[in-house]
Ligand SMILES: Cc1cc2nc3c(=O)[nH]c(=O)nc-3n(C[C@H](O)[C@H](O)[C@H](O)COP(=O)(O)OP(=O)(O)OC[C@H]3O[C@@H](n4cnc5c(N)ncnc54)[C@H](O)[C@@H]3O)c2cc1C
C-alpha cells in the first residue's frame with residue numbers, strides 16, 4: 115500500500131477547515147494523513163455570524179461549521195488550542211508552542227488575520243495587554259468578553275466606522291448601553307460607500323439610537339486601571355465604560371516571514387495557491403494573490419476548491435484567477451449592498467444615481483464599457499441579487515438603465531422562479547439557482563436538506579429566504595418540512611412530548627441510555643446538555659448523572675470566568691443575610707485571597723477569581739448552600755423590604771422571597787429562572803420583569819406575573835393570576851414552572867415560551883386546569899423539590915477523580931453570575 119503523505123494545516127479557521135473539507139471530499143484521506151493546528155480551542159465556526167452572537171440572535175454553539183466530532187469522523191487530527199510557533203523548512207517540520215515538532219510533506223498556511231490595533235496612548239497596561247474595558251472583535255472569545263463587559267456598562271464606544279465596527283455597534287445596543295461610533299474618515303464605511311450614501315447611513319444608524327462621530331481622531335484612552343473614556347485630537351472628550359477597536363485587519367504572516375517565504379502585504383501565492391516554497395501552500399486572508407489581499411469569505415471558498423483539486427491530483431491545472439467582491443451589511447435594520455468601485459474613474463465612466471435622503475434610499479451604478487463596475491444600494495436592496503450577478507459575470511447591461519435600479523412597468527415583482535438558472539443565490543458560497551434545482555431533483559425536499567447539501571445560506575445567511583422559496587418552487591407542492599426543526603435536541607429524532615414519553619416509558623435515566631435506545635447509539639455531543647437537563651427534570655434524584663454530558667459550570671458547580679477561574683455565589687434567600695454569614699464570607703475571601711468580592715444584581719455576594727482546585731475547600735469553609743448562579747435552573751428571588759420596613763408596603767415581599775427560594779432552589783429547568791417579589795406596585799425589586807414575579811396589591815393579595823425579562827431582551831411579564839396567600843403564590847408559580855419545564859425547548863427562556871404558547875393558553879392550563887393536568891403538574895413539582903440536594907456537598911466526595919483538578923477547559927460555557 116502506498117504510504118500516506120503528511121499534510122499539515124496551520125490555522126483552523128474558515129479557509130483552513132474549508133480547504134480540508136474540499137480535500138477530504140476528493141478522497142484526500144487516501145492520500146494524506148491530515149493534521150490541523152489551530153490556536154482557538156474549538157472546532158471551526160462561522161466567523162461571519164459572530165455579529166449575531168453579539169446581538170443575541172444566535173448562541174455561539176449554533177455557529178459551528180465543523181464541531182469537534184467532525185474532525186474525528188473525517189480522520190483529521192485536530193490540535194485545538196495549540197499555537198504553531200515556527201516552520202522549519204530544512205527539516206520540514208512545524209514547531210508548536212511546547213516545542214513539539216510536527217513533520218510535513220505538504221504544508222498549508224491558513225492563519226487568517228488579526229485585528230489591527232492602532233497605537234494610542236492609554237490603551238495598554240504596562241505588560242502590553244489591552245487595558246480592561248478595551249476589546250477587539252474577531253473570535254468567539256472576543257464576543258463573550260465584549261458581551262460580559264457590556265452587560266455591566268452604561269456607555270460603549272466603537273473605534274472604526276467600517277462594516278465590522280457598525281455590526282459591533284448595533285450588537286452593543288442590545289445590552290442597553292449608550293453606543294458611540296468614532297470614525298476618523300468623513301463618512302461611514304468609506305471602503306464600500308461614497309460620501310452621499312455614507313452620510314445617509316450615518317442618519318440610519320442614528321435613528322437606531324447610535325451616536326456617530328465622523329472626522330474625529332482618537333488621541334488617547336482615559337482611565338488608569340480600566341477604560342473610562344476617550345480624548346480626541348480636537349481636545350474634546352467622551353466618557354465610556356468600554357471601547358471596541360475595529361480599525362481594520364492585518365494578515366498573520368509572521369510564521370511565513372520567519373521561515374523565509376516571500377511576503378509582501380501578505381503571503382505571496384501563485385494561481386495554485388503555492389508560496390515561494392513548492393511544498394507550502396496558503397489560503398484565506400493571510401494570502402496575497404495577484405497583488406490583492408482579501409477580507410471576505412467568498413474568495414477563500416474559491417481558493418479552497420482550487421487548492422483541493424490541485425493537491426489531490428484531481429485537476430493539477432486548476433487555477434485561481436482572483437475574485438470580485440460584493441458586500442452586504444448585516445446590521446439589523448439597515449439594508450445595504452455594495453460591490454466594485456464607488457466612484458467613476460474618469461469621464462468615460464457612466465454614473466446612474468437615485469437619491470431619496472428623507473427615506474434613506476440611495477442607489478448608484480458605475481458603468482464602464484457597458485459593464486457594471488460598481489454599485490451601492492442603500493435602503494432598498496431588492497435589486498442586489500441581479501446586480502451582483504451582472505457585476506460578477508461582467509454581462510452587457512440593458513439600454514434602459516433605470517430598469518437596473520427599479521422594477522418599472524412590471525406588473526409584479528419577479529419571482530425567484532423566473533430568475534435564470536445561473537443566477538447566484540448564495541453569494542458567500544457561490545451557489546446558483548441551477549445548483550439548488552439539481553439538489554431538489556436529486557431528492558432533497560426541505561430547505562435545511564438543500565442548505566446542508568449545497569451550503570447555500572451557510573455564510574452570512576441573508577439568502578436563506580430565497581433558498582427556501584426556490585426549494586418550495588422546485589418541489590412543486592411536495593416540499594417536506596424539515597422534521598429536525600421540531601426535535602428537542604438535534605441528535606434525537608423526537609419532539610419534546612414524544613421524547614418525554616419515550617424516556618418515561620422505557621425508564622431511561624442517563625444521557626447515554628437515551629442515545630443507545632432512541633438514536634441508534636449515535637452520541638451527539640451538542641445534544642448532551644439539553645438531554646441531561648430534561649432527564650434531571652423528569653427523574654429528579656433518580657437521574658443518573660454522566661459528567662461528560664454537562665457543561666463545565668455544571669460539572670464543578672461554579673461559573674467559569676474569562677481567565678479560567680470560577681465565581682462562587684452562596685445562597686442568600688431574599689437577599690437577607692446575617693452578621694455571622696457575612697463574617698464567614700469575609701474570612702473565606704481573605705483566606706483564599708479572592709481578588710474580587712461583588713454584590714450581584716440578584717442580591718447576593720459573589721466571590722470572583724477562585725481557582726478550580728480551591729472550590730471544595732471554599733464551599734466547606736463557607737458552610738452555606740450553593741446559590742446556583744451558574745446553572746440552567748432556578749437562580750434567586752430578588753425582593754424589596756416590603757411591609758416589615760417600608761411605609762408603602764402592602765405585602766411581606768421579603769418573607770415570600772425566602773419561602774420561594776427555599777422551595778425552588780436548585781430546580782433544574784430549560785433555561786435560568788429568576789424570580790422577584792415586590793411589596794407594592796412601585797416595583798423596587800423589578801418583579802414585573804422577572805421570569806416569575808409576585809407583586810403585592812391592596813388587600814394583601816398578590817399578582818403573579820410570568821414571562822418577564824430584564825436582560826438583553828426586555829419584557830414586562832404577563833399577569834397569570836391574582837391570589838390571596840403566600841401558599842397560593844408558591845402553588846401557581848410552581849405549576850407554571852413545571853408546565854414550562856415540560857414544554858419549553860432547551861434554552862428557551864420563559865419570555866420566549868410565554869410568547870410562543872400564549873398567556874391565554876397558559877392561564878387556561880395552569881389556573882383553570884382546562885387540560886385536567888394541574889394535579890399531575892403539582893405532584894411532579896413536589897417530586898423535584900423533594901429531590902433537592904446541595905451540589906456543594908460534593909466538596910468532600912468528588913464525582914470524578916479530577917472533578918476539581920485545575921486545567922483550563924477546552925470549551926467553556928460563559929454566563930453572567932446574577
Ligand atoms: C465579526 C465578523 C464579521 C464578518 N462578517 C463577514 C461578512 O459578512 N462577509 C464576509 O464575507 N466576511 C465577513 N467576515 C470576514 C471573514 O470572517 C473572514 O474573511 C474569514 O474568516 C477569513 O478566514 P481565514 O481562515 O483566512 O481566517 P480566520 O477565519 O481568522 O482563521 C484563521 C485561524 O488561524 C488561527 N491561527 C492564526 N495563527 C495561528 C498559529 N500560529 N497557530 C495556530 N493557529 C493560528 C486563528 O486563531 C484562526 O482561528 C467577518 C469577520 C468578522 C470577525
Ligand code: SF4
Pocket residue numbers: 754755756757760761762763764767792793794795796797798799
Ligand atoms: S416596592 Fe413598594 S413596598 Fe417594596 S420597597 Fe418599593 S415602595 Fe416599598
